[in-house]
Amino acid sequence: MAEPESATVDLEIIVQGAQEGKKLELRLWLRMLSTTKLISQEIRRRLRNEFGATLPQFDLMAQLYREREGLRLGELSKRTMVTNGNVTGLVERLEADGLVQRVTPDGDRRVTVAKLTEKGETQFSAMAAAHEGWLRDLMADVEPAIVSELWRDIGAVKSSVSNHLSGADFD
Amino acid sequence: MAEPESATVDLEIIVQGAQEGKKLELRLWLRMLSTTKLISQEIRRRLRNEFGATLPQFDLMAQLYREREGLRLGELSKRTMVTNGNVTGLVERLEADGLVQRVTPDGDRRVTVAKLTEKGETQFSAMAAAHEGWLRDLMADVEPAIVSELWRDIGAVKSSVSNHLSGADFD
DNA sequence: GACCGACATTTGAAATGTCAAAGGTTTACG
C-alpha cells in the first residue's frame, strides 16, 4: 500500500479553511437562537413568579406604555411582531384583567384603539423596572464594551436580514 | 428671564454619559429579540412554503439526524429546549407523517426513543441544505469577520446568562 | 415479595402562535 508522499500540509490548510469559513452564518444563527430562548425562558419565569404576567403581555404593554394615547391593534401587531389575530386575544385577556381598555374612535369605526388603564400603567412600570434589572443581572459578566459592540453588530445582522426577506416585508 | 450663563457643557456630558452607559443591556436584549423573531419568521415561512414543515419540527428532526440511532424524549427535550409535554405532541405528529418512529427499548419500558425513518432522513437532508443556504443568504451583507465576532461574543452572553439563572438550571 | 423514592413520559388547561377566510367600514371612482 503506497502512501502518498506529500499533500499533508495542503490538506490541513484546505480542511482548516473549510471549517473556519463554512457554515459560520448557520452556527451564529443557532447560537443566537439558543441564547435568546434561554433568556426568554428566564424572563418568562420571573414575570410569572413575581407578577403573574406573561412575556407577550409584557411586550404589548410596553408598547402601550410608550404611547400613552393608545395604539390601533394593527399598529400593535406590527410593533410586537405578533399577528393580528393574536393581538385580538391578547388585548381581550388584558382587558379582562383591567390593565387595558379598548376604544373605537368616532372618526373611523373600523379601528380599535388599545390603551393602558391607570392600573395597567402602575403595574407595568413596576414590571419594567424589574425587567431592566434582570437583564443587567443576567448580562453582568459581559464587558460593557462588548455589549455595545454586540448591539451595533446585531443591528447590522438585522438590517441584512431585512434586505433579503422573501416577502414584501421591510422596516 | 435670566438665563443661566454656564452649565451647558456639563449638562451635555452628563446626559451623554447617561445615555451612553444606561440600559445598554436592555437595548441589546430588545435588539436580539427582535432580530431573532425576524429571522425565525422568515425561516418558518420558507419551511412552510417549500417543505410544509414547521420550525419546531425541523429543530427536532435536526437533533435526530445527528443521532441516527435515536434519542430519548427527555434528551430531545433538553436539546431542543422544549418542554417534555411539548415533545410528546411534536413527535406524535411527526410519527403520523411517517417521518419519525417511536420505539420502547426492551431494557427500560419507561423510555421512548424517537428515531428518524428513512423518509424522515431524506426529507430532512433536503431541508437542512436549504436552511443553511437561507442563512447565508439572509446574512449576506454582514462581513464574515463580524459574523465570527458575533458568534464568539454571543457565546459570552450565553455563558453569563447561564451563570445567573434563578432556577437550578445550568449547562 | 411489597413499598418508596426516583425517573420518564403523557395528559390537560390555558395562553400564544400562524394562516386563511369572513365581517364590517371607509374611500374613491364612475
Add this chain to the structure above:
DNA sequence: CGTAAACCTTTGACATTTCAAATGTCGGTC
C-alpha cells in the same frame, strides 16, 4: 348615488408553548 377596492379587526382551525398533575416503570430497601 352605488358599487368596487382597500382597510381593520375578528374568527376559526391547528400547531406550539408552558406548567402542574397524573401515569407508568425501575431501583433499592426492609
